[in-house]
Amino acid sequence: MPQSIDGIIQRLVDRGGVDVSAQVEEPMRRRVAELMAPLKGQALCHDLAVQITxxxxxxxMLLALQPPRFWIHFSDxxxxxxxxxxGVVVTRAVSLELAILSAALFxxxxxxxxxxxELSAYLTIDDAFCDRLLSPAEAEHLTRMLDAQVN
Incomplete structure (x- = not known):
């Protein structure tokens, strides 16, 4: 994780986003830069990470741009x-890195x-499966539902 908020902002607004799993579109990058501008120059700490998330x-406005949904699989x-x-978490975020960070912070x-x-945008996912840790049975059920939409 970068040690400064400036590093996080730069990685979020650069073409391609923070990782290669999601292409962050220009309007989303501009909005992230606007939202993060007041935080520039601050040292990264847990409270600031929670604030960013x-x-x-x-x-x-960012949600209206429909950030992608991510499937995060946790294993030991x-x-x-x-x-x-x-378990599995399905959540919306501007990047996989931020989705994992959000899961940890919340x-x-x-x-x-x-x-x-990243999950394909055309997949329909009931909100009941999102933003919480899914049990193995729930993750398997959601997998079958998503497979049915693809096949």
């Missing part, structure tokens, strides 16, 4: 095979290793 997840690679799966990250991917 809250701003980016609740801004109406050191656990026995039957106990490796820790206590829906169960620990372990986080891997994720």
């Amino acid at each position: 809250t701003i980016l997840s609740t801004d109406r 690679p050191d656990a026995a095979p039957a106990e490796r799966f820790l 206590d829906i990250h169960p620990g372990g290793q986080a891997n994720g991917a």
